[in-house]
Amino acid sequence: MFLSLIKKEFLLEFRQKSTIGGVLVYVIGTIFVSALCFKARLDKPTWNALFWVITLFTSVTISGKSFLKETGGQALFNFLHYSPQQFIISKVLYNMVFMLCLSFVTFFFYAFFIKNEVENLSLFFLVLVLASSGLAGVLSLMSAIASKASGNFAIMSILSFPVLMPLILVVIRLSKQAVDGLEWAGVGLDFIVILVALNVLTLALSFLLFPYLWRD
Amino acid sequence: MKHWYKILSVIIIIYTLVWGLLNTVPRLDILNETIRNVYYHVPIWFAMLFMMTVSVIQSVLSLTKNNLRNDSKAFNASLVGFFFSIPGLLTGSVWAKYTWGTWWTFQDPKLNGVAISILIYLAYFILRFSIDDELKRARISAVYNIFAYVMMNVFIMVLPRLTDSLHPGNGGNPAFAKYDLDSNMRLVFYPAVIGWVFFSYWLFNITNRISFIKNKLHD
Numbered sequence: 001m002f003l004s005l006i007k008k009e010f011l012l013e014f015r016q017k018s019t020i021g022g023v024l025v026y027v028i029g030t031i032f033v034s035a036l037c038f039k040a041r042l043d044k045p046t047w048n049a050l051f052w053v054i055t056l057f058t059s060v061t062i063s064g065k066s067f068l069k070e071t072g073g074q075a076l077f078n079f080l081h082y083s084p085q086q087f088i089i090s091k092v093l094y095n096m097v098f099m100l101c102l103s104f105v106t107f108f109f110y111a112f113f114i115k116n117e118v119e120n121l122s123l124f125f126l127v128l129v130l131a132s133s134g135l136a137g138v139l140s141l142m143s144a145i146a147s148k149a150s151g152n153f154a155i156m157s158i159l160s161f162p163v164l165m166p167l168i169l170v171v172i173r174l175s176k177q178a179v180d181g182l183e184w185a186g187v188g189l190d191f192i193v194i195l196v197a198l199n200v201l202t203l204a205l206s207f208l209l210f211p212y213l214w215r216d
Numbered sequence: 217m218k219h220w221y222k223i224l225s226v227i228i229i230i231y232t233l234v235w236g237l238l239n240t241v242p243r244l245d246i247l248n249e250t251i252r253n254v255y256y257h258v259p260i261w262f263a264m265l266f267m268m269t270v271s272v273i274q275s276v277l278s279l280t281k282n283n284l285r286n287d288s289k290a291f292n293a294s295l296v297g298f299f300f301s302i303p304g305l306l307t308g309s310v311w312a313k314y315t316w317g318t319w320w321t322f323q324d325p326k327l328n329g330v331a332i333s334i335l336i337y338l339a340y341f342i343l344r345f346s347i348d349d350e351l352k353r354a355r356i357s358a359v360y361n362i363f364a365y366v367m368m369n370v371f372i373m374v375l376p377r378l379t380d381s382l383h384p385g386n387g388g389n390p391a392f393a394k395y396d397l398d399s400n401m402r403l404v405f406y407p408a409v410i411g412w413v414f415f416s417y418w419l420f421n422i423t424n425r426i427s428f429i430k431n432k433l434h435d
Contacts, residue, residue: 007296061384141363148356149346159360160344161369198370205366209359212279 005082005090012135013098023062029105030054035113047117050177052172055103055131056164062102063095063139064156067147079214088140088210092203097138101130119181127178130195131171137202138164144213168196221414228411232256236404254401257307259408260300263416267297268333270420272365275358276365287354288431290361291344292423296416298337305330329372335363 013019034050042050079085107128111118118124139160146156174191236255271293278286308327309319321327343360347353 141359145356145360148352149343155343155346158339161365162332162339165332166367166371174305188324203364203368205363209363212355212359 002090006094009094031109031113041168048176053091059135067143084211084214092140095140096133097134099132103128119179127175134167134199141206220419225411225414227405232408253311255404255408259412260304262409262411263299264300267293267416275361279358281373288427296419333368
């Protein structure tokens, strides 16, 4: 069941080449603009903060549409064929994979156009994985809410930014340690535990709350 | 006597306003006389958190019972809580000016947490205003309210304990009970908390009655 739903998401995504291409151009364009604006004046903390701001804005913009497609006949079909739990879990899983690819692409272009300041790459990649799964969890539910709220696009960012703040702050702290090249022994385990806990928490909340958004 | 808590809250608040300024407090560096703000600043935040909790409980009830009364109660409670955040911010800001030397600082996770929770509740209000259908609004805003409440608590309760904070009891700073709440201050502080919580509950009841009457007029 999950697999068919996730497969459907990927098929839809790749059938419309314009969305994938759009995302790529969006990311590259944003990074290029910030590269021109900041020139070479980026020190490590700013490099780190700018990277996460770009990732945050991209993911909010991209995932805002993840439920907008599910309207009309499509929504009725989903309603008849799947349970809400299956549906939200498959959405979150799909978004996780998508965000993960997106954040790696962002990192690649960011490192290419600006520079690569990361000294502990394995820790940074761990942060990328945890951050994108957390973002996917929160943003899937927020996108479901926003899609019900009269299609106002700004509402997606209004709703998501404040609830994403705890996640983003922990992520920025942890990724700062990766950028500074802290050895694994010295890394704050607290932050990793909190990130995992936040992931679990958002998943559980989406799982519990989504059925109430499901019916119209 | 169903009005007992209203009378009690007024008496307690007057008592804490007067006795809070008159009783003796420990003489501490930097804090000096501003320590009396503990009686006003902290209980107001307690009242706000209490109202936010009431709001979430009502949201959960409105989801499980599918009752519009609970939804309007959840909205009213969050309005009252939002209302309390303003004096909470002002008293905190004045206190910060005299002890930390600035009106607002981004160094303190609690201040950021409060700013974020105010943003969350503004988003909650905007979400409510953007949905016209009453039943739909009740369900969707309840979902957001519950989610946002959990996130706010993660922010206010958990994060400050991991990083340094200027507030007492967090990071490298000694806790309240250790140095500034002596038995004299407890005599004012604990009643103040009860008084403000009761007072917020009173306001909550008034807003409920107003929306009940508005509904009746509307029908």
